[in-house]
Amino acid sequence: MRLSALLEPDADYEERDLPLGCQTPTDSLVPESAFSHGEDAITLAEYCGYDLMDFQRQGLVEKLGANMVEQRDGTLIERWAAGETADVISRRNGKSFEIEILILAGLFMLGERKIMYTAHRDDTALEVFNNVVAAIQRTPKFWAELDEAGPRRANGQRAIKLRNGAVCYFRTRTMDSARGQGYNRLILDESQSLTEEHLAALMPLVTGAENAQINYAGSAGGMRATIQAKLWRSYKKKERGLCYRGWHLDPDEDFDDLDKIAAVNPRLGRGLSYEFVAKEFSRMSRQDFGRERGGASTYPREEGAGWLVPEKAWARAQDAESAIASGSTPRYVLEADPQLERGTIGVAGRRSDGAMHIEVIDHEPGVAWMLERSRQLVTDHGGELWVDPKGPCGFMLGDLAEAGVPVKLFDADDLKNAWTWFYTNANPRPLPPEPGEDVDPDAPRPVPAPGVRHRGGKLMTQALAAAELRKLLDRHTLRRTVSTEVNQGPIVAPMLAGYAVGKSERDVKEPPPSPVRATGAEGRRTPPQRRTRRTRDVDVATTGF
Known part of the structure; x- marks a missing residue:
């Protein structure tokens, strides 16, 4: 629906x-543990009046998993299976309940002496503080264990202190929000707003504790969520000692x-x-x-992360005179960003040497112009128009049919295969040695010519430099939305157009044109006339569309 x-x-x-x-996270990483304090924490929560959902119960069990570790002197000591835990879930889904229970369990069940809770906003810290105090008030046994002064609320220095000296502080994060060390638990709420500077000030708090744990909790982040981005990458690498639970589309x-x-x-x-x-x-x-x-x-993106297709390989595939061969059928692809702010038309076709030429021929604001432009391209230049029916331009299929423009459709496998095709042809691997060849181990192997060629247009290059992958089952394809907000149409459309050429050739068994060798000036292709309608940011040279 x-x-x-x-x-x-x-x-x-x-x-x-x-x-x-x-109730099950879409992304989960749980370290192995011999036992867990989670069930006891759930019992404590119910004793305090909490009504937990299944995902919250499971989260407590997984966060509080532990193992017995042998020390150098042969004695055994308890250690958390996860020194760090991270919950990334959309707002108003009850992640604060788990935080409150971790605080209560730390104070009244686990024997933790010092706990630090921090949040980005003061009203969030105040709400969690009030909820924990209310849970203690509902539980006479716990209320009796409070320090005689009761919960501290003065001057923003909120704290809950017990008669035995155990304490939990509630702070709003600043560059100097806490000092000291030996904390048993550090809770970093609203982790989507956690910065490198905040973490540098807070992580030393748990230094020196026998069995410390850091708990991150937040919603999905954007470009400024640098710490949460590191946690995500650590999850993808299955980093040891991390318990990650995320609900992500x-x-x-x-x-x-x-x-x-x-x-x-x-x-x-x-x-x-x-x-x-x-x-x-x-x-x-x-x-x-x-x-x-x-x-x-x-x-x-991770600092220092390179291009998906190495920059040197992309430069090697550049050919200022690249063009679709005469007689080769062009394939056009309609693309747009999910917000439909800009539409892109990419084209691809075989060159005279059999390689694939790819190009952006239109990149304009909005998408309303694409219907008439598609009709014009197919009418004036021939070729095939391709659309991803589940992509941003899928809504145009009915209008294209009414306009009499024939359309071919991509399927889900095509999106995965297109990236594999594009990467392997734009970045060919070195040739293996021939049987019996005398190989110099220090000499680089020859690399075949790229199977994809382009003219070095600014739009395609900028889009590729910012490109990111998304997973489709067991494979990957290019994202249409990336963290840097660089429009991806100028690389997605040509990539799909190039793949469409090969797919059409396989479907009709149409061989690519035979290579043609240029013999002097008479064999050179006359450069096409540039069209004046192009916007400033499309590729400077085009194939004449």
Whole structure:
């Protein structure tokens, strides 16, 4: 069901027929442990009046897993299986409950002497403090263990101190929000706003503690979420000692799909209103809704990360005179960013040497112009028009059919195969030695000519430099939305166009044109006339479209 359909005037549905929020994270990494204090923490939470959902119960069990570790002197000591835990989940899904229970368990069950809770905003820190105090007040046994002065609230120095000296501080993060060391637990709420400077000031707090744990909790982050981006990359690498639980959609997903939203919001239908979420979808921008409700992160790229196709390989594939051979059928692809702010038309076709020429021929604001331009290209120059029916331009299929423009469609496998084709042809591997060849181990192997050629247009190069991959089952393809917000149409469209050429050739068994050797000036191709309609930021030279 479409999320937007819930707000239509004639919407006819029963909430009992709508999907409930999924209790299992989409992304999970749990270190092995011999036992867990999680079940005891759940019992303590229920004793304090908490009514936990399945995902919260499982989260406590996984966070509080532990092992017995033998020390140098042969004695055994308890250690957390995860020295760091991270929960990344959309807002209003109850992550604060787990934080509050970790604080209560630390003070009243685990014997932790010093706990530090921090949040980016003061109202968040105040809310968690008040909730923990209220849970203690509901539990006479715990209230009796409080220091005689009771919870401290003065001057923003909030703290809960017990008679035995155990204490939990509640702070708003600053560059100087805490000092000292030997803390047993450091809780970093709103971790999407955690900075390098904050972490540098706070991490030393747990230095020297026998068995310390750091707990991160937040919603999906954007370009400024540098620490959360590192946690995500650590999860992808399956870093030892990290417990990661995340509810994420890919930034290219269809956020209007109610089933997908339910998959990343455990409380949907259990306290999180369907209508409220539908209103969020209608009011927010696509990117904001995807991040805040869909868990679609747009993290900054890792420092020093290279191009997906190495820059040197892309430069080697450049040919200022590259062009589609006469008689070769061009394939055009319509592309756009998910917000439909800019449309792109890419083209590809075989060169006279059999390599694939790719190019951007249009990159304009909006998408309304693409219908007439598509009709003109196919009418004046021939060729095939291709569209991804599930992509941003899929909505144009009906209009194209009414205009009499024939269209061929990509499928999900094509998107995966297109990236594999593009990467291997733009970045060919060195040739293996011939049988019996005398190989010099210090000499570089020869590399074949690239199977993809381009003219070095600024748009394609900038898009490729910022390109990122997204996973499709067991393979990858290019994202349409990247963290740097560089429009990806100028690389996605030519890539798909090049793949469409090969796919069409395989379907009709049409061999590529035979290589033609130029013999002097008479064999050279006359450069095409440039069209004056091009915008300033499209490729300077075109194939004449």
